[in-house]
Amino acid sequence: MSITLEADFCIEAVEEALARHGAPELFNTDQGSQFTSTGFIKVLAARKIKISMDGKGAWRDNVFVERLRRTIKYEEVYLRAYASVAEARVGIGRYLGFYNSRRPHSSLDGRTPDQAYFNKPIRDAAAA
Numbered sequence: 159m160s161i162t163l164e165a166d167f168c169i170e171a172v173e174e175a176l177a178r179h180g181a182p183e184l185f186n187t188d189q190g191s192q193f194t195s196t197g198f199i200k201v202l203a204a205r206k207i208k209i210s211m212d213g214k215g216a217w218r219d220n221v222f223v224e225r226l227r228r229t230i231k232y233e234e235v236y237l238r239a240y241a242s243v244a245e246a247r248v249g250i251g252r253y254l255g256f257y258n259s260r261r262p263h264s265s266l267d268g269r270t271p272d273q274a275y276f277n278k279p280i281r282d283a284a285a286a
Contacts, residue, residue, distance in 0.1 A: 165195035186210040
């Protein structure tokens, strides 16, 4: 999570993702200044990752991320009064752990994303 439009945060995030999960064939972003920056493009180009950018105003390309953002806002952010950005990062990080490992999703037949995509058992709420 970043509170600026600087590219450094996005570069660090993509480098961490590539280190953890390897390089995909294709990387899709919108046309935000972070993703069109020379530094961000260099990270992908150095690994020969093809770059795909959504067209201007292509709202359909972001619909899943926007739906996730809405869920995070209504189920976490609007229910808290964060005192700082650091506190917000911790709270949202905790919520995303819950969202992926313990929150059932109707679109996944009542399973969590961890169960549906990684075949992980549901975590006990007391253990979290």
